[in-house]
Amino acid sequence: MPHVKLHIPGPVEVSEKTFKALCSPMIGHRGQGFKDLYGKIQPQLQNLLGTRQLVYLSTSSAWGVMEGAVRNLVQKKVLNCMCGAFSDKWFDVSKKCGKAAEALQVDWGSPIRAEAVDQKLATGEFDAITLIHNETSTGTMSPLADIAALKKKYPDVMFIVDAVSSMTAVPLGFDALGIDVLLAGTQKAFALPPGLAVFVASPAALAKAATAKDRGYYFDFVEFEKNARESMTPSTPAIPHIYALGSKLDEFFAEGLDARYARHRKTNKMVHDWAARHGFTLFPEKGFESVTLTCVNNGAKPGGRIVDAAKLQKLVKERGFLIDGGYGKIKGTTFRLSNMGDETEATMAQLIAALDEAMKSL
Template sequence: MQTHDKLFIPGPVEVSEKTWAAFTLPLIGHRSEDFKNLYSAIHPGLQRLFGTKQPVFLSTSSAWGVMEASIRNLGDRGVLCCMCGAFSDKWFDVAKRSGKNAEALQVDWGKHIDPKAVDRQLATGKFDTVTLTHSETSTGVMNPLEEICSVLAKYPNVALIVDTVSSFSGVKIDMDALGIDVMLTGAQKALALPPGFALFAVSEKAFARAEKIPNRGFYFDFLEFKKEQAQWMTPSTP
């Protein structure tokens, strides 16, 4: 491996020589048995990392692609965006640009989202979707995920989307036990892979919601991911 300046930033992180060597191997067809066997082989490990029995999907996009997809697939009546830093704040902009009725639950940078404030907002009945960044990279704040999930449990018709980009596989998260509806991450942080690749899992409640949402598009349609994953494939060339 060539001598280079090592990365000491939140992400992308330094990638190992072993990982780079894997990128020198010949390509395989994305509709081939080799690909299906590879996907099925890694899938149980991905489910363990996500803490879910749901299928785990592979997306050739940044995590932001899946974040926008989550808004487009689930946002219906109102989206509550929990904002505490540069990345969580972007959820609000994404929701607005996606044509959704969104409101901000904003706290000062450096502070975490208050579960009681989430409860007060959801009690208004205005929202059916909540966005949350678990670990806000820009400030280093980790939001109280378990406590916020306990609040969401009181509102079974509200879907919770959680960005775990800078906490995934570094902090144990049990998606199913916590009742998370979409859990998403990128490859370029604790997984120590090159950027440009995202992983996510979707609850059955979220799939049911997506079926009723018009204009989901194709590339990021959760139902397309579900259909293709059942055959150990992806909707498009990964």
């Protein structure tokens, strides 16, 4: 079957170079070879995330760490900030972990605002909040710095942040933000195959985790810290993915992080311009659009052009590209296009040409 290039918002296209790194000869995870591998990428990860804390490698998708964070850090009640499918689901997951949880729900397409979080935290009921920085289902980016600034006012509240579809595409200075957990799966803006998550936890989070009785083993933050000090992981990690992560990190720093962030902004704007050229509006509230994907309004909200999203997807697929036909309750009434990972202005121009061609038949 000919390969259809991925422009869905994760997993995204994986390069030949990354696949090659993934196929490096196997090594044991308790030997010096693995310690050298993790030891080499640790400072790169710390640099990428702006932290002096150790960055952990979790052999799981993002949900493992998202659930783990709740199990490690919620003792009283968690405030789940909800603005789309993934952030809404974190509320269900918190309850499934047996935690007291409250929803801070806004309309899909709206961001989470610091004032709303402040109002809730002022009740004193919560010892943790969950926030998704870039809600992938709606293509909406919440103002992380504004929300993180509340940590100073509520130092005992654990700020748990999912940057699944923004990490590596925008600057995320963990220590400067002052939050407690920052996590991502690596099949999105890292452009690795699915199967690995990375995360970092504050000293306060680690201290609190140590007092949590039912935090389990596989996602025990204390175990991650103890092992990471020795450049190891608590259990057998996905070593091929870690080789591939090493290769990706070398690429990130060869390109330069600022250049990488600028590239994502440029390629994202190309998609915005395409949408405007065809009379579409965007789904997110103005000023809060993601820079890694574009969620095009296709009837979910008033205004703008409406097309048969399934037909558009099919026509674009015939031209060699997979785009997303919308997620959850906005499937079809939105569609999504990713510019995450390795995409350049040249490769995005190819997608846009295919979209332009497809639009002629709609």
